[in-house]
Amino acid sequence: MKTTFTVTAALMLAGVLARPVQAQVDTVRATTLPPAQLAEKLYNSGIAKFNQKSYRAAIQDFDRALATRPDFSKAFYNRAATRYELKEYDQAVQDYDQAIKLEPESFTAYFGRGQARQALNQADAAEQDYTKATELKADYAPAWYYRGDLRFEKGNFKEALADFSAAVKADPAYAYAYHDRGSAQRQLGNYAAAVQDYDQALKLQPELLPALLNRASAKRRAGDLKGALADFSAYLNKVTDNPVAFNNRGSARFDAGDYKGAVADFSQAITLNAGYAFAYNNRAAAHLKLEEYKKAADDASQAIRLNAQYAEAYLNRGHAREMLRDADGACQDWRKAAELGLENGSAYANAACD
Known part of the structure; x- marks a missing residue:
C-alpha cells in the first residue's frame, strides 16, 4: 500500500508540472529599411529639423537621404532651401539645378533658385527664373512680386507696376505687393493711385509702417x-x-x-x-526763410563738407552770403552750382555777378 501510494503521488505531480515539448522558433528582425523607405524617413527627419531651425542637422539628414536615393527631387529642393537659410547661396543654386533636372515642371524650384540668384546679385538670371515660375503657375503671387522687385530696382517702373498688379490679382491679400505697387506708382508720378495702394496695404496690414511713411510722401507730392x-x-x-x-x-x-x-x-x-547732408541743406533753406542768414550759411557749408558735389547747397550758401553782404562769396557759390549743372545757379550768377 505504501509503495503504491508513492508511485501514484509521483504520477499526479508529473501530471501537474509537465509541459508539452515545442520546437524553438527563430525570431527574424529587420535591421535596415528598404532604400526608398529609409530615404523617406531621413527626408522627414530633415524637414522636422528644418522647422526647428536646426539647419546643419537638417542638411545631414538630406545628405543621407540623397545618398540612399540619388533621384529624390524633394530632398534636393529642401536641402537647397536649407542652404538658402544658411546663406550658402551657390550650393543652394546647385541643389535647385538638380531638383529642376529631376522635375522640370516644379515652379517652386524655379522660384527658389531665383531667390538664391537674387541673393547672389545675379539679377538677370533671377528674373529669368521668376519668369519661368510665372509661366508654370500664373497664379503664384510671390514670383510676380519678386520679379517686380527686381524690375523696380532696375528702374523699370512700368514693368514693375505690371508685375505687382499681377501679384495682387493672384493674391488680393498680398499687402507688400500693394505697398510696392504704390511705390512704382509714386515713381511714375501717379500720386493719387499710389495713395490708394498704400491705403490698401495698411488696411491689410496696419503695422506695415513703411506704407504709412511712403503714403505721407505721396500725399505731399500730390x-x-x-x-x-x-x-x-x-x-x-x-x-x-x-x-x-x-x-x-x-x-x-x-x-x-x-x-x-x-x-x-x-x-x-x-x-x-x-552725416546727413540733405538735412543740413534743408535746414539752411529754412533758416533763409526765417532770415537767419549766418545759420543758413553755416548749414550749407556743412552740407558741402559732407558732399562737395551738392549743387543745391552751393546755391543756398550763395543766397545766404548775398544777404551777409559777401558778394564775391555768393558769386563763387552760384557759379559752382551752375558748374554742377544747376540752372538756377547760372541765372543768379548771370544776373548779379557779371
Whole structure:
C-alpha cells in the first residue's frame, strides 16, 4: 500500500508540472529599411529639423537621404532651401539645378533658385527664373512680386507696376505687393493711385509702417500737405529714430510755411545722423526763410563738407552770403552750382555777378 501510494503521488505531480515539448522558433528582425523607405524617413527627419531651425542637422539628414536615393527631387529642393537659410547661396543654386533636372515642371524650384540668384546679385538670371515660375503657375503671387522687385530696382517702373498688379490679382491679400505697387506708382508720378495702394496695404496690414511713411510722401507730392503731415506724425509717434522721416516731415512743414517746425525736424534728423547732408541743406533753406542768414550759411557749408558735389547747397550758401553782404562769396557759390549743372545757379550768377 505504501509503495503504491508513492508511485501514484509521483504520477499526479508529473501530471501537474509537465509541459508539452515545442520546437524553438527563430525570431527574424529587420535591421535596415528598404532604400526608398529609409530615404523617406531621413527626408522627414530633415524637414522636422528644418522647422526647428536646426539647419546643419537638417542638411545631414538630406545628405543621407540623397545618398540612399540619388533621384529624390524633394530632398534636393529642401536641402537647397536649407542652404538658402544658411546663406550658402551657390550650393543652394546647385541643389535647385538638380531638383529642376529631376522635375522640370516644379515652379517652386524655379522660384527658389531665383531667390538664391537674387541673393547672389545675379539679377538677370533671377528674373529669368521668376519668369519661368510665372509661366508654370500664373497664379503664384510671390514670383510676380519678386520679379517686380527686381524690375523696380532696375528702374523699370512700368514693368514693375505690371508685375505687382499681377501679384495682387493672384493674391488680393498680398499687402507688400500693394505697398510696392504704390511705390512704382509714386515713381511714375501717379500720386493719387499710389495713395490708394498704400491705403490698401495698411488696411491689410496696419503695422506695415513703411506704407504709412511712403503714403505721407505721396500725399505731399500730390499737394495734400495736411494729410502728409498727419501721416508723418503718425509714423514718428511709433518710430522715433528714423532721420529720413524727420527730414521728410520737415520738408512738408517747409512747404506748408511752418519754417520753425521745419528747422526743428531737420535738427532732429541731424541729431540722429550727423552725416546727413540733405538735412543740413534743408535746414539752411529754412533758416533763409526765417532770415537767419549766418545759420543758413553755416548749414550749407556743412552740407558741402559732407558732399562737395551738392549743387543745391552751393546755391543756398550763395543766397545766404548775398544777404551777409559777401558778394564775391555768393558769386563763387552760384557759379559752382551752375558748374554742377544747376540752372538756377547760372541765372543768379548771370544776373548779379557779371
